[in-house]
């Protein structure tokens with residue numbers, strides 16, 4: 107899939123956040139590229155990447171949430187729970203492969219970064 111070319115300020119920052127320049131250095135979860143921002147809470151290099159990331163999460167969530175809820179409701183036991191878990195794992199593996207192929211940030215890195223910044227997602 108061709109990637110949209112985004113004009114990113116390549117100015118390097120000496121530290122994750124500089125009190126001297128007021129800039130934070132971030133890695134965009136969508137394009138996995140560094141960018142600098144004045145906003146310490148900004149996670150994405152552009153609104154287009156933020157929208158693409160969240161739209162994909164919403165689409166994936168529509169499929170995964172019912173499976174996860176069925177699995178959790180059955181406490182992991184029984185045929186329905188086992189099928190739901192198997193389907194979740196199959197889908198999660200596919201999503202991880204899609205992200206890897208598209209050059210996106212790994213989900214584990216995104217989640218760990220969010221926990222580090224006090225975000226839940």
Ligand SMILES: [Zn+2]
Pocket residue numbers: 112134135136137138139150151152155
């Ligand atoms: Zn980006």
